């Protein structure tokens with residue numbers, strides 16, 4: 001049992017996510033119990049407004065749960081200092097305000113902030129890690145470009161490079177494939193899958209690309225009617241979860257081919 005637990009990097013216990021405005025609680029999903037292991041690629045899916053961003057923010061410690069708890073490496077996230085959290089978890093938000101006047105290399109170097117002194121001086125080890133992150137994401141060739149010169153797909157890779165430079169066991173991404181064409185969606189997903197497997201990282205990302213997630217991910221969190229179902233894609237398909245994810249009059253799910261289709 002101990003050896004199994006050693007592989008769990010992120011888990012929740014009876015988590016309730018939601019909002020507390022003017023002391024009025026609005027739960028978005030209740031009783032979430034998930035355990036994410038090293039090396040797993042996990043997709044977070046659900047219809048618009050089902051709570052994906054709320055859950056991702058709560059898992060990242062950016063928003064307090066209404067009840068229950070999130071544990072990172074067996075420590076409750078609320079009790080982890082921001083400095084320690086930055087060495088365990090990196091977050092890539094799609095609409096994050098980043099200074100696009102920075103060069104790609106400067107932006108990726110920001111990933112080393114949790115490890116540098118207050119002047120931000122980079123050691124040779126930091127520089128090696130930055131170069132490795134740039135090469136791993138195939139953005140080394142872009143290193144001297146300004147971020148405003150990048151396409152959406154290139155910027156997404158650079159943000160992943162920054163997360164790699166932060167060198168954390170857990171990476172969370174909010175809709176990393178938004179605005180990308182099919183080829184670039186596939187290439188980001190394949191990159192995330194390789195990083196999870198080869199570097200034994202836990203990667204959780206929210207997405208509307210459910211077909212791709214079913215094909216490529218180890219586990220999925222499906223937000224549905226104030227619940228979150230957590231299992232392998234195969235188990236979720238067998239349970240019929242995707243058959244009823246969308247209103248049945250306009251979207252169907254083909255179990256055999258594992259794809260959604262539009263109804264006329």
Ligand SMILES: Nc1ncnc2c1ncn2[C@@H]1O[C@H](COP(=O)(O)OP(=O)(O)OP(=O)(O)O)[C@@H](O)[C@H]1O
Nearest residue numbers: 019021026028046047048049050051052053054055
């Ligand atoms: N600050 C807030 N206060 C109260 N309710 C909020 C707040 N932010 C979001 N919500 C509500 O929480 C619910 C979940 O929103 P969330 O953004 O997490 O969904 P989502 O699955 O990420 O949606 P989308 O796919 O459209 O990005 C929605 O009903 C939304 O209106």
